[in-house]
Amino acid sequence: MSVQIDSLWPVAANALDDDALALGFVRDDRGEPWLRVNFVSSVDGAATHDGLSGGLGGEADKRVFDVLRRLCDVVLVGAGTVRDERYGPMRLDEAAVRWRVANGLPQHPVFAIVSRRLDLDPASKIFTDAPVRPIVVTTGSSPAEGRRSLAEVADVLVCGADSLDAAAMVAALGQRGLAQVHCEGGPSLFGSLLAADVVDELCLTVSPRLEAGDARRIANGGLPESRGLALARVLRSEGTLMLSYTRAR
Ligand SMILES: NC(=O)c1ccc[n+]([C@@H]2O[C@H](COP(=O)([O-])OP(=O)(O)OC[C@H]3O[C@@H](n4cnc5c(N)ncnc54)[C@H](OP(=O)(O)O)[C@@H]3O)[C@@H](O)[C@H]2O)c1
Known part of the structure; x- marks a missing residue:
């Protein structure tokens, strides 16, 4: 039995199954880009516990x-998140593959990694065991040798000269038929996406813990002005809240 998750808002419903859970998130199948970001945070805003999420x-x-x-x-x-959280290849489990195929999607999503320095090992399982050829998103200022070696195991997209052009990245992914973008962090990348105003939805799990200390927050970097959000969904599982926000219009 998987852990019980109830919906509190906008519809109250108990013990959602995976279909009901999925149904409440936006998936725009008209080909329009949609960029969703997912984070977990303590109640006092820490994005890490002992350095990891x-x-x-x-x-x-x-x-x-x-x-x-x-x-x-x-x-x-x-x-940074790929390195710190020791990501492996983007291979979903059998239940997820069945669900995707039944819903008209390819078996696995594409894995796209954002890096300027290209300190990524082309011999790692992320690339060698990938069910779908990954994408590396980088900038024009990245090391040419890194680009060459990674191009053997991944599609390398150059978006921006010195710094990431996040809008160009979303457009380039969309042109490849990858309009539904799901970002799993981390805080530096989220900051860049926010600065470029390309984030459509934030899914935030609020974990019932206090961390204090100097743990980082879910977004780094600066914004010219703070952004308003609209609450889209509230899920609960015991003391844990799972919130979804979209941009305020
Ligand atoms: N609470 C959560 O839900 C959650 C989620 C994810 C991560 N985390 C935590 O966050 C920490 C990692 O933070 P982080 O800020 O280092 O993560 P990050 O944003 O995943 O990684 C930063 C690195 O990604 C690349 N990058 C990000 N934005 C870029 C941009 N605009 N242009 C070019 N490259 C860019 C750069 O890679 P290169 O150095 O290769 O150039 C940069 O050094 C870990 O402790 C992890 O556990 C928490």
Whole structure:
């Protein structure tokens, strides 16, 4: 039995199954880009416990995390998170593959990694065991040798000269039929996406913990002005809240 997740708002419903969980998230099949970001945070805003997100999320967070991967065309992750959280290849489990195929989607989403320095090993399983050829998103200022070696195992997209052009990245992914973008962090990448105003939805798990200390927040960097959000959905599993916000219009 998987952990129980109830919906509190906008519809009250108990013990959602995976279909009901998925149904409440936006998936725009008209080809329009949609960029969703998913994070877990403590109640006092820490994005890490002992330097990683894993200590914050529980079973309910993991269930939503998995359902969000089912819904997307591409999973986008910053290279820092890939390194720190020791990501492997983007291979979904059998239940997720069945769900995707039944819903007209390819078996696995594409894995896209954002990196300027290209400190990524082309011999790692991320690339050698990938069910779908991954994408590396980088800038024009990245090392040419890194681009050459990664191009053997991934499609390398150059978006921006010195810094990432996030709008160009979303457009380039859309042109490849990857309009439903799901970003799993981390805070530096989220900051860049916010600065470029390309984030459509934030899914935030609030873990019932206080961390204090100097743990980082879910977004770094600066914004010219703060952004308003509209509450789209509230899920609950015991003390854990799973919130979805879209941009305020
Ligand atoms: N609470 C959560 O839900 C959650 C989620 C994800 C991560 N985290 C935590 O966040 C921490 C990692 O933070 P982070 O800020 O290092 O993560 P990050 O944003 O995933 O990675 C930063 C790195 O990604 C690349 N990158 C990101 N934005 C870029 C941009 N605009 N242009 C070019 N490259 C860009 C760069 O890679 P290169 O250095 O290769 O150039 C940069 O050093 C870890 O402790 C992880 O556990 C928490």
